[in-house]
Amino acid sequence: DGGITQSPKYLFRKEGQNVTLSCEQNLNHDAMYWYRQDPGQGLRLIYYSQIVNDFQKGDIAEGYSVSREKKESFPLTVTSAQKNPTAFYLCASSPKTWPEAFFGQGTRLTVV
């Protein structure tokens, strides 16, 4: 089945630790995105990438880093510099020509 896989679904970390969230897609989509959602809030764009080895900062990139070494993979690292990392993280992908985005099931990160 084609789709987007995020893992893990739930993640707990201690404050001060870096953590990497996985996102893999087998839809052959060019574009990939990372969003953050806080309770009762909308989605805020962290990073996006149109092609391999290139990515752009979104609206809230501080404290996060990404890589795009393969078309199907776009991992997100939440660094210790991110002041409020506890949130629901959503990865999406879309074709380049018409950006209908499809989402993974998300990772709920809790930092204690």
Place this chain on the structure above:
Amino acid sequence: RKEVEQDPGPFNVPEGATVAFNCTYSNSASQSFFWYRQDCRKEPKLLMSVYSSGNEDGRFTAQLNRASQYISLLIRDSKLSDSATYLCVVNRVTGGGNKLTFGTGTQLKVEL
């Protein structure tokens, strides 16, 4: 001013009612538009794209007004299963690719 704005609601309507949501966007360079549906604690799912001429999918009708920079979604004959948060999404092409910006969402509750 936010790039995409929506009335957060909640809209509480009886089953069978017609309900309309509006969304405004601030950047006139925005090129494509979408409505997503998000159920509680789930990932957003594409409801429909919004075309310049307006488009309909069953009980759902989407309209775009580029001159006034707003998008609307009309739901006719509301069902209990329509209860969800509806997210307006605007795409703008940047130097780095498609940048999808989400509104904060409008919550709909359909009641018996």
